Amino acid sequence: MTNEQKERITALRYQGYGYSKIAGVLSVSVNTVKSYCRRNGLDSDTLGILAACKQCGKPITIKEKYKLRQFCSDKCRALCWNSHQHKSREKTIYQFVCEKCGEAFESHGNKNRKYCSHDCYIAARFGKGRDGNE
Missing domain, CATH: 1.10.10 (Arc Repressor Mutant, subunit A)
Structure with missing residues (x-):
């Protein structure tokens, strides 16, 4: 050697x-x-x-x-992941319109999304938003 x-x-x-x-x-x-x-x-x-x-x-x-x-x-792992999201392995990006608010949004790798956020999902499912208003 x-x-x-x-x-x-x-x-x-x-x-x-x-x-x-x-x-x-x-x-x-x-x-x-x-x-x-x-x-x-x-x-x-x-x-x-x-x-x-x-x-x-x-x-x-x-x-x-x-x-x-x-x-x-875990803190460092999350910081690194969040600062390098553009290098994601997910190449497929789907375009959708939120069923609740009508806002356009993108989904990475999930072609079955209906809502742009958790708040819209809760509002659509239970009839009110996070603050208790419709």
């Missing part, structure tokens, strides 16, 4: 990659990667912190045998 491969293994391990993914990227044996990581303190027991939060950059502690977390908290 070359010094370049060793540096790459270390970098990928700190980014949160597992042994098999690193082996696939570098085209080396999984056991070679595993042995190198254990000898150099890069296994999950000694490393402890493998990744950083995508939103705030805070280090994330990984629990053994758990999926790699991308965010340190």
Whole structure:
């Protein structure tokens, strides 16, 4: 194994990659990667912190045998999702007119929507809005 491969293994391990993914990227044996990581303190027991939060950059502690977390908290996850809604995987956008208020609105991936908001749904179903008026 070359010094370049060793540096790459270390970098990928700190980014949160597992042994098999690193082996696939570098085209080396999984056991070679595993042995190198254990000898150099890069296994999950000694490393402890493998990744950083995508939103705030805070280090994330990984629990053994758990999926790699991308965010340190639900707050960061929601902030990241809300700030990147335009990158949604849902490519289908449907155009509708609200059955209650008549306002035009868009629905991402749901072609059966009838109302533009929860308030309009409640008003149509129960006969009044959130404030108690028709």
